[in-house]
Amino acid sequence: MQREQIESNTFQVGLVQVYTGEGKGKTTAALGLALRAVGHGLKVIMIQFPKRDLNWGEHLFIDKYHPFEIVQLNNRNIIHQPNGELRSLARQTLAYAGEMLFEGHHHVVILDEILTAIDARLLEISDVMNLINMKPDWVELVLTGRSAPREIQKRADLVTEMLMIKHPFAEGIKPRQGIDY
Numbered sequence: 614m615q616r617e618q619i620e621s622n623t624f625q626v627g628l629v630q631v632y633t634g635e636g637k638g639k640t641t642a643a644l645g646l647a648l649r650a651v652g653h654g655l656k657v658i659m660i661q662f663p664k665r666d667l668n669w670g671e672h673l674f675i676d677k678y679h680p681f682e683i684v685q686l687n688n689r690n691i692i693h694q695p696n697g698e699l700r701s702l703a704r705q706t707l708a709y710a711g712e713m714l715f716e717g718h719h720h721v722v723i724l725d726e727i728l729t730a731i732d733a734r735l736l737e738i739s740d741v742m743n744l745i746n747m748k749p750d751w752v753e754l755v756l757t758g759r760s761a762p763r764e765i766q767k768r769a770d771l772v773t774e775m776l777m778i779k780h781p782f783a784e785g786i787k788p789r790q791g792i793d794y
Contacts, residue, residue, distance in 0.1 A: 625751070626750055626751065627720070627721075627748065627749070627750060627751050627752040627753040627754065628753055628754075628769075628770035628771060629745055629748070629754045629755075629756070629768065629769045629770050629771070630646075630753065630754070630755045630756070630769065630770065630771040630772075630773075631728070631755075631756045631757075631761050631765060631766060631769040631771065631772045631773070632755070632756070632757045632773050632775065633728055633756075633757070633758060633759060633760065633761035633766075633772065633773070633774055633775070634759065634773075634774035634775035634776055634777070635759060635775070635776070635777045636774075636775030636776045636777035636778075636780075637775065637777065637780065637793075638775045639757040639758065639759075639775055640671075640725050640726075640757055642757075642773065642775075643659065643723045643725060643755050643757050644659070644671055646721065646723075646753075646755060647659060647680075647681055647721060647723060648680065650681075650720060650721045650753070651680045651681050655720035655721055656681070656718065656719045656720050656721070657680075657681035657682070657719060657720065657721040657722075657723070658681060658682045658683075658684065658713055658719045658721070658722055658723070659681065659682070659683045659684070659723040659725055660683075660684045660685075660706060660709060660710045660713065660722070660723065660724055660725065661683065661684065661685040661706075661725040661726060662703055662706050662707075662724065662725065662726040662727050662729065662730045662735075662736075662758075663687050663699055663702050663703055663706070663726070663730065663735070664685075664687075664725075664726050664729075668790070668794065669794050670790075670791055670794060671683065672685075684709065686702060686705055686706050686709065687702050696735075699733070699735055700734075700735045702735075703730045703735035703736050704735075704736070706730075707727075707730075707736060707740055707744070710722070710724055710727075710744060711743075711744060711747065714744060714747055714748055714749065714752065714754070715747065717749045717751075717752065719752065720751065720752065720753060721752070721753045721755065722748075722752055722753070722754050722755070723755040723757070724744070724754070724755065724756050724757070725757045725758075726757060726758045727741060727756050727757070727758055728741075728756055728757060728758025728759060728760060728761045728762075728765070729758035729759050729760075730758065731758070731760075731762060732758065732759055732760040738762045738764055738765065741756070741765060742764060742765065742768065745765070745768055745769075756769070
């Protein structure tokens with residue numbers, strides 16, 4: 614069984630990391646960790662909770678080079694979807710994330726924008742706490758998104774808050790391909 618193989622070959626304990634805040638860089642920090650992990654031979658998956666459907670550069674890179682897997686269950690623009698559909702999509706993504714954690718095929722599991730899903734009331738704090746509690750000991754679990762609830766911050770081993778001091782969007786500069794997405 615692959616779960617046993619990963620567990621027995623791993624010499625370290627996996628932690629829970631949180632990248633949160635209003636500033637830019639949460640997903641980018643998680644992607645940097647993913648590249649570092651893959652460089653050392655670890656198996657990584659990034660599961661993205663509902664987010665805008667842009668031509669994300671990280672998806673283009675992954676499709677071209679296949680260093681790790683990015684899974685995004687929504688394949689259309691979510692901006693105009695009713696809240697009920699978004700909630701259903703977030704629950705499906707949560708269930709998929711639970712399956713990936715339980716199967717134990719990855720050393721690093723990144724749940725991108727899961728904290729934003731809580732903030733948007735698409736998921737409950739208890740849903741995410743349950744995921745954290747079911748995490749195998751050898752898995753590094755990374756949670757990203759704005760407004761990490763205190764309960765999750767207290768449970769995490771590492772919390773980094775991205776602080777926005779100045780952003781070009783405030784000056785009317787639109788997102789730039791290859792830089793912002």
